[in-house]
Amino acid sequence: MPTKRHEPLLEERVIYWFVHPSTRPPTPLGFLRDDWGRAFIIGGLTGSHYGGHADSWWDQFGLVVAKGYIPVEQAVKIKIVPPDWSPPALNESDSHTVRIIHQNGHF
DSSP states (O other): OOOOOSSOSSOBTOEEEEEETTSSSOEEEEEEEOTTSOEEEEESSSOOEEOOTTOOHHHHHHHHHHTTOEEHHHHHHTTSSOTTOOOOOOOHHHHHHHHHHHHHSOO
Protein backbone atom coordinates (compact mmCIF):
# COMPACT_ATOMS: atom_id res chain seq x y z
CA MET A 1 0.00 0.00 0.00
CA PRO A 2 1.47 3.39 -0.97
CA THR A 3 2.13 5.88 1.80
CA LYS A 4 1.32 9.59 1.52
CA ARG A 5 4.27 11.15 3.30
CA HIS A 6 4.23 14.67 1.93
CA GLU A 7 0.55 15.54 2.06
CA PRO A 8 -0.90 17.31 5.08
CA LEU A 9 -3.16 15.37 7.42
CA LEU A 10 -5.84 18.05 7.17
CA GLU A 11 -5.38 20.56 4.36
CA GLU A 12 -5.96 24.27 4.87
CA ARG A 13 -9.25 25.73 3.60
CA VAL A 14 -10.94 22.29 3.34
CA ILE A 15 -13.89 21.32 5.54
CA TYR A 16 -13.54 17.83 6.99
CA TRP A 17 -16.66 16.29 8.52
CA PHE A 18 -16.87 14.19 11.66
CA VAL A 19 -19.80 12.82 13.64
CA HIS A 20 -20.31 12.13 17.32
CA PRO A 21 -21.77 8.64 17.68
CA SER A 22 -23.32 9.25 21.12
CA THR A 23 -26.36 11.04 19.71
CA ARG A 24 -29.12 9.85 17.37
CA PRO A 25 -28.78 10.93 14.70
CA PRO A 26 -25.02 11.41 15.14
CA THR A 27 -24.09 15.07 15.63
CA PRO A 28 -22.00 16.44 12.74
CA LEU A 29 -18.92 18.62 13.24
CA GLY A 30 -17.00 20.41 10.49
CA PHE A 31 -13.30 21.14 10.90
CA LEU A 32 -11.70 23.89 8.78
CA ARG A 33 -8.03 24.86 9.05
CA ASP A 34 -7.05 28.40 8.18
CA ASP A 35 -3.71 29.66 6.84
CA TRP A 36 -2.70 31.09 10.22
CA GLY A 37 -2.52 27.76 12.04
CA ARG A 38 -5.97 27.95 13.64
CA ALA A 39 -9.22 26.08 13.05
CA PHE A 40 -12.90 26.92 12.73
CA ILE A 41 -15.21 24.32 14.26
CA ILE A 42 -18.64 24.08 12.61
CA GLY A 43 -21.54 22.76 14.69
CA GLY A 44 -20.82 19.79 16.91
CA LEU A 45 -22.09 19.35 20.44
CA THR A 46 -20.72 22.73 21.58
CA GLY A 47 -21.63 24.86 18.55
CA SER A 48 -19.53 26.68 15.99
CA HIS A 49 -16.46 28.56 17.17
CA TYR A 50 -12.97 29.61 16.21
CA GLY A 51 -10.08 28.22 18.22
CA GLY A 52 -8.46 30.68 20.59
CA HIS A 53 -5.36 32.63 19.55
CA ALA A 54 -3.20 30.27 21.63
CA ASP A 55 -4.89 27.15 20.21
CA SER A 56 -3.32 25.70 17.09
CA TRP A 57 -5.36 23.70 14.59
CA TRP A 58 -3.53 20.65 15.93
CA ASP A 59 -4.71 21.42 19.48
CA GLN A 60 -8.26 21.80 18.21
CA PHE A 61 -8.04 18.58 16.20
CA GLY A 62 -6.80 16.74 19.29
CA LEU A 63 -9.86 17.98 21.22
CA VAL A 64 -12.21 16.82 18.45
CA VAL A 65 -10.72 13.33 18.58
CA ALA A 66 -10.56 13.28 22.40
CA LYS A 67 -14.26 14.17 22.59
CA GLY A 68 -15.10 11.07 20.56
CA TYR A 69 -15.81 12.43 17.08
CA ILE A 70 -15.02 10.09 14.20
CA PRO A 71 -14.52 10.87 10.51
CA VAL A 72 -17.67 10.48 8.44
CA GLU A 73 -15.90 7.96 6.20
CA GLN A 74 -15.29 5.74 9.22
CA ALA A 75 -18.85 6.27 10.47
CA VAL A 76 -20.14 5.00 7.12
CA LYS A 77 -17.91 1.91 7.33
CA ILE A 78 -19.22 0.99 10.77
CA LYS A 79 -22.80 1.85 9.77
CA ILE A 80 -23.35 4.78 12.12
CA VAL A 81 -24.40 6.95 9.19
CA PRO A 82 -25.75 5.84 5.81
CA PRO A 83 -23.50 5.77 2.72
CA ASP A 84 -25.44 8.71 1.23
CA TRP A 85 -24.87 10.92 4.30
CA SER A 86 -24.22 14.55 3.46
CA PRO A 87 -23.19 17.44 5.71
CA PRO A 88 -25.87 19.78 6.98
CA ALA A 89 -26.46 23.13 5.31
CA LEU A 90 -24.45 25.87 6.98
CA ASN A 91 -26.31 28.63 8.76
CA GLU A 92 -25.72 32.20 7.62
CA SER A 93 -23.03 32.96 10.21
CA ASP A 94 -21.05 29.76 9.54
CA SER A 95 -21.39 30.25 5.80
CA HIS A 96 -20.00 33.78 6.13
CA THR A 97 -16.99 32.62 8.18
CA VAL A 98 -16.26 29.73 5.81
CA ARG A 99 -16.47 32.02 2.79
CA ILE A 100 -13.96 34.46 4.34
CA ILE A 101 -11.54 31.65 5.24
CA HIS A 102 -11.80 30.20 1.72
CA GLN A 103 -11.14 33.62 0.16
CA ASN A 104 -8.55 35.09 2.53
CA GLY A 105 -7.09 32.06 4.28
CA HIS A 106 -8.18 33.33 7.71
CA PHE A 107 -11.00 35.15 9.48
